[in-house]
Amino acid sequence: MPNISDVARAAGVGIGTVSRVLNGSPLVSEATRQRVVAAMERLRYQPSPIARAFGRRRTHTFDLLVPLLAQAFFLEILRGIEDVLAQTDYRLVTRTIETGQDRERVFDECCARGRSDGVLLVWAPPTQHFVQRMADAAVPIVLVNAVEPTVWSVAVDHDAAAAQAVTYCVGLGHRRIALIDRPQDPFAPDGPGVCQGGYRAALTASDVSVPDGYEQMAELETRGGAAALDALLALPETPTAALVASDAQALGVLESARTRGIRVPRELSIIGYNDNPVVEYLGLTTVKLPLRELGRHAASLLLSVQSEPNASPTTTYLPTQLVVRGTCAPPAQ
Amino acid sequence: MPNISDVARAAGVGIGTVSRVLNGSPLVSEATRQRVVAAMERLRYQPSPIARAFGRRRTHTFDLLVPLLAQAFFLEILRGIEDVLAQTDYRLVTRTIETGQDRERVFDECCARGRSDGVLLVWAPPTQHFVQRMADAAVPIVLVNAVEPTVWSVAVDHDAAAAQAVTYCVGLGHRRIALIDRPQDPFAPDGPGVCQGGYRAALTASDVSVPDGYEQMAELETRGGAAALDALLALPETPTAALVASDAQALGVLESARTRGIRVPRELSIIGYNDNPVVEYLGLTTVKLPLRELGRHAASLLLSVQSEPNASPTTTYLPTQLVVRGTCAPPAQ
DNA sequence: TTGTAGGCGTTATCAG
DNA sequence: CTGATAACGCCTACAA
Numbered sequence: 158m159p160n161i162s163d164v165a166r167a168a169g170v171g172i173g174t175v176s177r178v179l180n181g182s183p184l185v186s187e188a189t190r191q192r193v194v195a196a197m198e199r200l201r202y203q204p205s206p207i208a209r210a211f212g213r214r215r216t217h218t219f220d221l222l223v224p225l226l227a228q229a230f231f232l233e234i235l236r237g238i239e240d241v242l243a244q245t246d247y248r249l250v251t252r253t254i255e256t257g258q259d260r261e262r263v264f265d266e267c268c269a270r271g272r273s274d275g276v277l278l279v280w281a282p283p284t285q286h287f288v289q290r291m292a293d294a295a296v297p298i299v300l301v302n303a304v305e306p307t308v309w310s311v312a313v314d315h316d317a318a319a320a321q322a323v324t325y326c327v328g329l330g331h332r333r334i335a336l337i338d339r340p341q342d343p344f345a346p347d348g349p350g351v352c353q354g355g356y357r358a359a360l361t362a363s364d365v366s367v368p369d370g371y372e373q374m375a376e377l378e379t380r381g382g383a384a385a386l387d388a389l390l391a392l393p394e395t396p397t398a399a400l401v402a403s404d405a406q407a408l409g410v411l412e413s414a415r416t417r418g419i420r421v422p423r424e425l426s427i428i429g430y431n432d433n434p435v436v437e438y439l440g441l442t443t444v445k446l447p448l449r450e451l452g453r454h455a456a457s458l459l460l461s462v463q464s465e466p467n468a469s470p471t472t473t474y475l476p477t478q479l480v481v482r483g484t485c486a487p488p489a490q
Numbered sequence: 491m492p493n494i495s496d497v498a499r500a501a502g503v504g505i506g507t508v509s510r511v512l513n514g515s516p517l518v519s520e521a522t523r524q525r526v527v528a529a530m531e532r533l534r535y536q537p538s539p540i541a542r543a544f545g546r547r548r549t550h551t552f553d554l555l556v557p558l559l560a561q562a563f564f565l566e567i568l569r570g571i572e573d574v575l576a577q578t579d580y581r582l583v584t585r586t587i588e589t590g591q592d593r594e595r596v597f598d599e600c601c602a603r604g605r606s607d608g609v610l611l612v613w614a615p616p617t618q619h620f621v622q623r624m625a626d627a628a629v630p631i632v633l634v635n636a637v638e639p640t641v642w643s644v645a646v647d648h649d650a651a652a653a654q655a656v657t658y659c660v661g662l663g664h665r666r667i668a669l670i671d672r673p674q675d676p677f678a679p680d681g682p683g684v685c686q687g688g689y690r691a692a693l694t695a696s697d698v699s700v701p702d703g704y705e706q707m708a709e710l711e712t713r714g715g716a717a718a719l720d721a722l723l724a725l726p727e728t729p730t731a732a733l734v735a736s737d738a739q740a741l742g743v744l745e746s747a748r749t750r751g752i753r754v755p756r757e758l759s760i761i762g763y764n765d766n767p768v769v770e771y772l773g774l775t776t777v778k779l780p781l782r783e784l785g786r787h788a789a790s791l792l793l794s795v796q797s798e799p800n801a802s803p804t805t806t807y808l809p810t811q812l813v814v815r816g817t818c819a820p821p822a823q
Numbered sequence: 824t825t826g827t828a829g830g831c832g833t834t835a836t837c838a839g
Numbered sequence: 840c841t842g843a844t845a846a847c848g849c850c851t852a853c854a855a
Contacts, residue, residue, distance in 0.1 A: 493831090493832055493833090494832060494833065495832085505832090505833085505834095506834090506835085506836095509833070509834060509835090512833090512834095513834085537832080537833075538831090538832055538833075540831095540832085540833095541831070541832035541833045541834095542832080542833055542834080543833090544831085544832075544833065544834090545832070545833035545834040545835085546833075546834065546835095547834090
């Protein structure tokens, strides 16, 4: 396997020149450049990525951290990232996160020196400790579909999405609209939910009140949705419509409704969230997330943050789209 | 950031000794070892992964290649791989494949010198050309849920799974059992299907014949299943049961059946494949794939193949499990 | 515009 | 068992 000095010898130049050609430096005459390129092709030379990384003192690698929960969305986001990174010679090291403990472990590994030149964290916020350590190491972090003011973030505009969905229900004539939300941090299910802001804003704007118990926080799984519906149905005034913060939860709601003989959408309208390919089959009205664009934006952002490291973090919101199918209708009477 | 010679100086030893400690060599006296370890901790020393890779002339990286099609299975497999790799200091570079062309491109990138120490290819077989090039470069390949006799493979025992499913239908009294299969290579949908072998064997063993047109090959998507059902229903003798080679396709079958007013399981029994979490909700009887174990086995295999490079490739089959839910019943009369 | 020399942080190979 | 020293393949001054 030829190395840079083999090429230099074959082309009758010094290794510095070969290196410059390799890196597209303008400080090479066209004639020399061509001789070098010819030599490279003749010898089938391929520069060693490890040696380059070593010399540059950069890994040319990004870490991609993703919870198992993100199952349904992950590949689409990953593909978006690769769309952008394919133009560069960055590589992506993927790490999954299964539990909260696990997250700590993965964060620790990322902090190890010289690991990667940047981190993409999908679907879950970082711990403050992690943010601090990465900042100390000057390794940029970009959040994907998660928001944290002190960190670069690319997120879905959940407020707008929830508001649009609620407004749609109001337009159909609903006044008793519940929210089955999911926590911002799936590993620490406290604090506000993802959709709460937009939900409240839209209802206030429409002059509709939110009865006690109409805002449920549920696990990000099918059973979470089912449990939340149970809770809603136990209320004195049951809702006629529900916005559900993930399709998995929405499936649970549908199932529970079916079991109880509640007809959808006649007696209960349901709006899901994410447009998982599977729910198309079920005719679920849902909010479509721009997953691939999320990945693209995040990757471009990480690339640009690298070059200007002291800019201060921003949060970019990407728009969603309400996909109307068959689980919403005007309320029964 | 301290390097190995800082540690050596602090511990009053040579760098060779520090290196030996780092790599757990037995050629270090316990006393020296402890002094070195102490120095490392004092200085908060962390060895540079890039420098190590450079020195060892190995990247300590595996490539993980996965088609977007594998969406629903991927994270679980990835997690299995990580379960094993977490014990080592190997890292995983993930690359997605969207189209057949794309696959070529990704294969090419993997062949670039010094890229990785091994390749895990999920859910799709390699091209012969790729196999050859990787063999030339002495980089091992392990197939995950795909089979190719010339390459190390860890696969699901689709034959046994299909046979079990078919036998189950026969046991319920079915005699007209169709197969909606998927192609071995999703990017080149020719040749035999994944489940065909087991399907035929089980029917032959039960002395049941396969009418013309009962073996449908369909796209690996919802609409593929729907189209296949359409074709089956156009036959002179329609089937009373169908084994479907993926849950996505099975959803399409369910949908198409519902649209046509065919009651499941009364008029048509359906068995899916994969046990996608979502289908639990639909009560689909399905074949559960050991995704995580698939990942674990593949990773262990790759690790061991590395150490003994001239062993000849084997194919390991992992067992599946029939999950009985509500879409199968004895035939109508 | 080009060549040369030094450095990056390990590992591996020798003497001792 | 241990220490010195030579790779490893590239990048980046600096000198020409």
